[in-house]
Amino acid sequence: MKRIETDVIIIGGGATGCGTLRDLALRGIKAVLIEKNDIASGTTGRNHGLLHSGARYAVNDLESAMECIAENRILKKIARHCIEDTGGLFVTLPEDDPGYHQKLVEHCRYARIDCEEISIGKALRIEPNLNPAALSALRVPDGTIDPFRLVSSNVLDAQERGARIFTHTFVTAVIQEGSRVTGVRCHDTGTREDFEVYGQVVINASGVWGQRICALAGVELKMFPSKGAMVIIDYRINNVVVNRCRVPSDGDIIVPGDTVSLIGTTSKKIDYSQIEELSIDDSEIEVLLADGEKLIPNISRTRVLRAYSGVRPLIAVSGDVDGREISRGIVLIDHAARDGVEGFITIAGGKLMTYRLMAQMTTDLACKKLDSSRKCSTHREPLPGSELKSMPGKHIKFFSGIPQSVVGSTLYRHGERVRQILSLSKRNYALICECEMVCEGEVEYAIRHLNVKDLVDLRRRTRIGMGPCQGELCSYRAAGLFARLNVATSAESNGMLVDFLEERWKGMKPILWGDGLREAEFTHWIYQGLFGLGDVNLPGEEESL
Amino acid sequence: MNYDCLIVGGGFSGLTCGIRCQGAGLSTAIISAGMSALHFSSGSIDLVGYDHERKIVYRPFEYLEKFTGAAPDHPYAHCGVETVRESLFFLKDVLAAEEMEIHNNGDENHFHVTGMGTLKPTFFSQRSVFNSAISQAFARKAKIAVLNFEGYRDFYPELAITNLLNNSLFRDVEISTGKLVFPDYGDPQKNPFEYRSIDVARIFDTIQYLDEIAEQIKREAGDAEFVAMPAFIGIQNYKKHHQILQMLTGKLIYEIPALPPSILGMRLDDALKSRFAELGGVLIAGDMVKGGDFRGGLLDHVHTQNYGTARLRAKAFVLSTGSFFSGGLVSDARGIREPIFDLRVSATSPRSTWHSPQFLDRKGHPFLEFGVETNGRLNPLDAGGNPVENIFCTGALLPHYNPIREGSGGGVAVATGFHAANQIIKACG
Amino acid sequence: MIDLENISFDHCIKCTVCTIYCPVARVTHHFPGPKQSGPDTERLRIKNPELLDDSLRYCTNCKRCEIACPSNVKIADIIQSSKWKYFKKKFRIRDYFLSHTDLMGSVAVNYATLVNFFTGLPPVKFLLDAVFLIPSKRTFPKYARGTFRKWFRKYAQKKQAAFGTRVTYFHGCFVNYNDHSLGKDLVTVLNAMNIGVDITRERCCGVPLIANGYIGKARKNARYNIASLQKAVVDPGSRIVTTSSSCAFALKYEYANLLEMDNSSIFNQLNYITRFIYDQFQAGNAPPMKPVTIRAAYHSPCHLERMGGVIHTIDVLRRVPGLELQILHSECCGIAGTYGFKKEYYDVSQKVGGALFKRIERVRPDFVITDCETCKWQIEMSTPYKVLHPVNILARAFER
Numbered sequence A: 001m002k003r004i005e006t007d008v009i010i011i012g013g014g015a016t017g018c019g020t021l022r023d024l025a026l027r028g029i030k031a032v033l034i035e036k037n038d039i040a041s042g043t044t045g046r047n048h049g050l051l052h053s054g055a056r057y058a059v060n061d062l063e064s065a066m067e068c069i070a071e072n073r074i075l076k077k078i079a080r081h082c083i084e085d086t087g088g089l090f091v092t093l094p095e096d097d098p099g100y101h102q103k104l105v106e107h108c109r110y111a112r113i114d115c116e117e118i119s120i121g122k123a124l125r126i127e128p129n130l131n132p133a134a135l136s137a138l139r140v141p142d143g144t145i146d147p148f149r150l151v152s153s154n155v156l157d158a159q160e161r162g163a164r165i166f167t168h169t170f171v172t173a174v175i176q177e178g179s180r181v182t183g184v185r186c187h188d189t190g191t192r193e194d195f196e197v198y199g200q201v202v203i204n205a206s207g208v209w210g211q212r213i214c215a216l217a218g219v220e221l222k223m224f225p226s227k228g229a230m231v232i233i234d235y236r237i238n239n240v241v242v243n244r245c246r247v248p249s250d251g252d253i254i255v256p257g258d259t260v261s262l263i264g265t266t267s268k269k270i271d272y273s274q275i276e277e278l279s280i281d282d283s284e285i286e287v288l289l290a291d292g293e294k295l296i297p298n299i300s301r302t303r304v305l306r307a308y309s310g311v312r313p314l315i316a317v318s319g320d321v322d323g324r325e326i327s328r329g330i331v332l333i334d335h336a337a338r339d340g341v342e343g344f345i346t347i348a349g350g351k352l353m354t355y356r357l358m359a360q361m362t363t364d365l366a367c368k369k370l371d372s373s374r375k376c377s378t379h380r381e382p383l384p385g386s387e388l389k390s391m392p393g394k395h396i397k398f399f400s401g402i403p404q405s406v407v408g409s410t411l412y413r414h415g416e417r418v419r420q421i422l423s424l425s426k427r428n429y430a431l432i433c434e435c436e437m438v439c440e441g442e443v444e445y446a447i448r449h450l451n452v453k454d455l456v457d458l459r460r461r462t463r464i465g466m467g468p469c470q471g472e473l474c475s476y477r478a479a480g481l482f483a484r485l486n487v488a489t490s491a492e493s494n495g496m497l498v499d500f501l502e503e504r505w506k507g508m509k510p511i512l513w514g515d516g517l518r519e520a521e522f523t524h525w526i527y528q529g530l531f532g533l534g535d536v537n538l539p540g541e542e543e544s545l
Numbered sequence B: 001m002n003y004d005c006l007i008v009g010g011g012f013s014g015l016t017c018g019i020r021c022q023g024a025g026l027s028t029a030i031i032s033a034g035m036s037a038l039h040f041s042s043g044s045i046d047l048v049g050y051d052h053e054r055k056i057v058y059r060p061f062e063y064l065e066k067f068t069g070a071a072p073d074h075p076y077a078h079c080g081v082e083t084v085r086e087s088l089f090f091l092k093d094v095l096a097a098e099e100m101e102i103h104n105n106g107d108e109n110h111f112h113v114t115g116m117g118t119l120k121p122t123f124f125s126q127r128s129v130f131n132s133a134i135s136q137a138f139a140r141k142a143k144i145a146v147l148n149f150e151g152y153r154d155f156y157p158e159l160a161i162t163n164l165l166n167n168s169l170f171r172d173v174e175i176s177t178g179k180l181v182f183p184d185y186g187d188p189q190k191n192p193f194e195y196r197s198i199d200v201a202r203i204f205d206t207i208q209y210l211d212e213i214a215e216q217i218k219r220e221a222g223d224a225e226f227v228a229m230p231a232f233i234g235i236q237n238y239k240k241h242h243q244i245l246q247m248l249t250g251k252l253i254y255e256i257p258a259l260p261p262s263i264l265g266m267r268l269d270d271a272l273k274s275r276f277a278e279l280g281g282v283l284i285a286g287d288m289v290k291g292g293d294f295r296g297g298l299l300d301h302v303h304t305q306n307y308g309t310a311r312l313r314a315k316a317f318v319l320s321t322g323s324f325f326s327g328g329l330v331s332d333a334r335g336i337r338e339p340i341f342d343l344r345v346s347a348t349s350p351r352s353t354w355h356s357p358q359f360l361d362r363k364g365h366p367f368l369e370f371g372v373e374t375n376g377r378l379n380p381l382d383a384g385g386n387p388v389e390n391i392f393c394t395g396a397l398l399p400h401y402n403p404i405r406e407g408s409g410g411g412v413a414v415a416t417g418f419h420a421a422n423q424i425i426k427a428c429g
Numbered sequence C: 001m002i003d004l005e006n007i008s009f010d011h012c013i014k015c016t017v018c019t020i021y022c023p024v025a026r027v028t029h030h031f032p033g034p035k036q037s038g039p040d041t042e043r044l045r046i047k048n049p050e051l052l053d054d055s056l057r058y059c060t061n062c063k064r065c066e067i068a069c070p071s072n073v074k075i076a077d078i079i080q081s082s083k084w085k086y087f088k089k090k091f092r093i094r095d096y097f098l099s100h101t102d103l104m105g106s107v108a109v110n111y112a113t114l115v116n117f118f119t120g121l122p123p124v125k126f127l128l129d130a131v132f133l134i135p136s137k138r139t140f141p142k143y144a145r146g147t148f149r150k151w152f153r154k155y156a157q158k159k160q161a162a163f164g165t166r167v168t169y170f171h172g173c174f175v176n177y178n179d180h181s182l183g184k185d186l187v188t189v190l191n192a193m194n195i196g197v198d199i200t201r202e203r204c205c206g207v208p209l210i211a212n213g214y215i216g217k218a219r220k221n222a223r224y225n226i227a228s229l230q231k232a233v234v235d236p237g238s239r240i241v242t243t244s245s246s247c248a249f250a251l252k253y254e255y256a257n258l259l260e261m262d263n264s265s266i267f268n269q270l271n272y273i274t275r276f277i278y279d280q281f282q283a284g285n286a287p288p289m290k291p292v293t294i295r296a297a298y299h300s301p302c303h304l305e306r307m308g309g310v311i312h313t314i315d316v317l318r319r320v321p322g323l324e325l326q327i328l329h330s331e332c333c334g335i336a337g338t339y340g341f342k343k344e345y346y347d348v349s350q351k352v353g354g355a356l357f358k359r360i361e362r363v364r365p366d367f368v369i370t371d372c373e374t375c376k377w378q379i380e381m382s383t384p385y386k387v388l389h390p391v392n393i394l395a396r397a398f399e400r
Helices: A015-026 A062-078 A099-110 A120-126 A147-160 A207-216 A282-295 A335-339 A352-370 A392-398 A404-421 A440-449 A455-462 A474-484 A490-511 A514-530 B012-023 B060-070 B075-079 B081-097 B132-139 B157-166 B197-205 B207-221 B238-249 B263-278 B409-428 C023-027 C034-047 C054-058 C064-068 C075-086 C093-099 C101-120 C122-132 C148-160 C172-178 C180-192 C207-211 C215-232 C245-257 C273-282 C302-307 C310-318 C343-363 C373-382 C390-398
Strands: A002-005 A008-011 A031-034 A088-092 A116-118 A136-140 A143-145 A164-166 A169-177 A180-188 A193-198 A201-204 A223-233 A241-244 A253-257 A260-264 A304-315 A330-334 A344-349 A431-433 B002-008 B028-032 B102-104 B110-113 B119-122 B124-126 B144-149 B175-180 B226-230 B252-256 B282-285 B289-295 B298-304 B312-319 B391-393 C165-170 C195-198 C240-242 C270-272 C295-299 C324-327 C367-370
Touching: A008 A015, A008 A180, A015 A031, A015 A147, A015 A352, A031 A147, A031 A169, A062 A099, A062 A143, A062 A352, A088 A099, A088 A120, A099 A136, A116 A120, A120 A136, A143 A253, A147 A164, A147 A352, A147 A404, A147 A455, A169 A193, A169 A207, A180 A201, A201 A207, A201 A352, A207 A223, A207 A304, A207 A344, A223 A282, A241 A282, A260 A282, A282 A304, A282 A490, A304 A344, A304 A490, A304 A514, A330 A335, A330 A352, A335 A344, A344 A352, A392 A404, A404 A440, A404 C034, A431 A440, A431 A474, A440 A455, A440 A474, A455 A474, A455 A490, A474 A490, A474 B157, A490 A514, A490 B157, B002 B012, B002 B409, B012 B028, B012 B081, B012 B263, B012 B409, B028 B312, B060 B075, B060 B081, B075 B081, B075 B409, B081 B102, B081 B124, B081 B263, B081 B409, B132 B252, B144 B157, B144 B207, B157 B175, B175 B207, B197 B207, B197 B238, B197 B263, B207 B238, B238 B252, B263 B282, B312 B409, B391 B409, C023 C343, C034 C064, C034 C075, C054 C075, C054 C343, C064 C075, C064 C302, C075 C207, C093 C101, C093 C122, C093 C207, C101 C122, C101 C172, C148 C172, C148 C180, C148 C195, C165 C180, C165 C215, C165 C245, C172 C180, C180 C195, C180 C390, C207 C215, C207 C245, C215 C245, C240 C245, C240 C273, C245 C270, C245 C302, C270 C273, C273 C310, C273 C390, C295 C310, C295 C343, C302 C310, C310 C324, C310 C390, C343 C373, C367 C373
Parallel strands: A002 A193, A008 A031, A008 A201, A031 A164, A088 A241, A201 A344, B002 B028, B002 B312, B028 B282, B144 B175, B144 B226, B226 B252, B312 B391, C165 C195, C165 C240, C240 C270, C295 C324, C295 C367
Antiparallel strands: A088 A136, A116 A136, A169 A180, A180 A193, A223 A260, A223 A304, A241 A253, A253 A260, A330 A344, B102 B124, B110 B119, B289 B298, B298 B312
């Protein structure tokens, strides 16, 4: 069996795990990350992408609010291409408790979150689609954050500094010598090979799946998963984050994210056994659309692209708790102290916003165990692509000849790295995904440099198939490119195509009406009617042609 | 404006109906809101390819004789198998009048190869997809070269070949690939890596490039006697240029329907529209019927987006507005409706019953089987459940069949369009 | 910011049919086609207007994409409005003159001989090319002496009172400043049908203003025209006609869809002339016609196609005895109003029209017939054939 030696092993390729990988790499410590699926494929990639100002927590959870605003300011410096500094509004509707507004103002002041009371007229100028019936409005430094880009940039930086990552690889066992954890046994689902990784410290950063990893190490840890559903609207309806000014509840936030807008979220406790197959009920969608409509009238008349849900990884410190009441506080467990298991750390709780802080805390602990005194620099070092303030005009001029929409979209996704992606070769900038302007050069770059193993991974790195058509033309093209670039066999490409279409279908099914239904009919017609993709292994065509 | 027959919807079904009516001397107009689904079709005409267990049907008429007895609501049952047969051969003649050669395998289905290298049973195909020379070449397992233009983003022969070789029919067939290079197409600004099938078809339509392409085909195909390419061998001069290419290369050249827009389908669309115009039919393109008024249980007139308050009258109206894709049916989160006259629709509820769990489910999706309820004459039912005797519904608007699961879309479009026309001709004559 | 009430691009299901039928995408890669320029990139422009593609400028607004679209997406409207919403306003003296047709016309008609002489001179053309980027190969339409309105008041107006039924004629800039004969023929035709002609106050319909981004001015003109015309049609039975298919298209559709003006008070009463004549013929008002023995090729202008008016022109022309009519395959002539007058688009414009010109050559007609004045300029410049308006033909048929 293949054997890899390293200093630190991280289990879980979400924001925290990948952030920790980068932190370790910046401190010059060797690390290997194991992820069972793709980076940012779990909870990290399944939230509403809000760059919290902290205002949403200010009233109920001051500690989280203060963490948020601190990280908010850091991320605006180090992750420029992953965030948009849109600003956010809190609006009070006629049916809301008018007292909450004042309470929020006071708590924000206490947490040092800039919170400005503005007139409705001004709010409408900032966000013209806002419900004009709103009674009062507050402006806060909310923004949006793209989790896929954030995580991918962390990994890219870590890898460029020598870290290693294995995606689509399961941890099948935690190797222990006496009371000490010394490594993990893994199974690569792509190559179907088993291998072992040894190191002094194993960090369990697998979020809600952490309960299972702990079990592998013989440690008990109980997670209380809570499901949150969201719907995505076809295009960007609002330019600033719109929050409902009330105690956090279902359907009270609309976040713009790249080319789309997103209504979030619901909250529902689920059984731990359900975390792999999350379903979305019609009632959840109805609630989201109805409440979204209150913030932005007519929003439910637009095309709903998808609905999806994520699991909040909440650790119960004591007894059973409701999904929303609990603090999203960070839980860092040194199992040596808690359970007498050496070399094993669990990091859980928290939120996407505080991933860097969590990574810092975890790395600090790991460093202590490794006797390293290196200090954290992730709050200073910009992520690859975020070195400079984004200036589309400059790049558009540099790549004159390539359509502005292509240069601009690539820049959005990869920041300054756009210079390594695009070239003036016609082949390079030929479009593969026409909704999100993903060109062949970007696909190739992602496949070669961003740990892309299949079409779904490619989607997370490039937004391919995330536009209105949900992969109608581009999924075939991209599958073909895998074969054409010799990174997959034709049979593998065919399989990827099927998997990708089925993955898209999961999010389309719950909202299958209107133009979404037309789109699905058309796509089904192409792939099943025209291509017979579902019949690839259909036997029985024995007679003559 | 007054017509004998006014057809709403200029797709496969509407055009078939229009040609039949106008050809029989009725003054006929077709109103079409945008281009039809023919632009995305395979260009072959399926009759019925799979049975209810999704086993392949080899003798479609024999199968339909049995099947229609058991499925009285199926559009083929409304038409009757004899009419289905008659309609298909009527269509063949219509296309022949436009010098479009259509081939069939007697009363049996034949297969065409898809862009993913699967085989689909179908009844009629264009000459470059099925003819006796092609079926002989398949039978003797002739060597095949699948050729493609380098960097063309809408076809990946590798994927198709892998699937083809998995098929028992092709197991011992030698298949090679080769790359063609686009001839200099004049405009240096054109980005060949963004060509769609239509751009390539226009190159093939231009005679001056054929020699160069033929040379490349000969070189790349080597000793393969059979060359398969994505379907882009011309759209206006396809017939002549396909023959010229075969002559210049000495090889059989086969067209595979690839990613839309479908060149094979557009040829059909062109031929049918041209036939309809030639017969003197009126095609009103880019307009949308918004509603109409009923008088004494019959539809008196319709009005459209462009003509405002002007009334378009006819003795008989045909609705061939298609399924959801073409706007014949519309849906929202609560339900499904027919948007022009709010005719009675067959559909299930709740919404979660509209689709299957898997996208590529072999059983297909229930929403494809929704449509406007009709009687056997294809008359829809009004709010009171009474048939409207001067409206006829045809094609994908009809319920109780699944074009994709059955492989029956083209056949139902043609047969129901023809069946409606027959009744209109009888009523007007 | 987007208007949630008006989001037709949301219906686009990326079928790409529009791109097949786009005459510009066919001839140049500078234009990636209506799907990409319209609904696809509109989503990006909403996100960030900096993602605006320069290639949008190549759209001629022929509306063929909208005719092809099975999803009722107002593709060309999206592109036009993006042009003026997002492009930085850059004042160009050429565009100002090309678009302000009534201003130019009212000056030029006073010095028609001089203007026509000068715009035909090679050194002037060279200058226009070099300084104003108006291609020297382009032939300028000739100006008439005096205006049609002046002629009408002086010679025709009095006689019109004798008719019981009268219609209001929106003559447009072309008839007023360039070609009085079409207006005169219209009076002849309608009078022969026992219908009188009125004119009312009007300004340029706004087509060239919209094309060149003068939206404020276009709206102003639209407001003026709607107000003036609705006074003329207070009685629901009264009618307005135009002899320019593009004016009719603007008044009926561009006003509502692009300029977002309420034109419902005139929408149903205003029509392109052949639609009006068709209705009259249908109602039995069809005076006997003299044979007009010519062979003509008919070209259907894009905007008439979009309005669904081609069937009326063809029907009316088919009734003219002796007229041998060959209907040309429907194709864009490429001029698209002021588009073909700009140096940067001249080649594209001529290439777009290339297919049509070849078809005309193949027919070898005595005349070409078309409904649109700019199509007329383009065809007369690019082929050896003279171009007539359907009303010119009818006037000959009704001549006493």
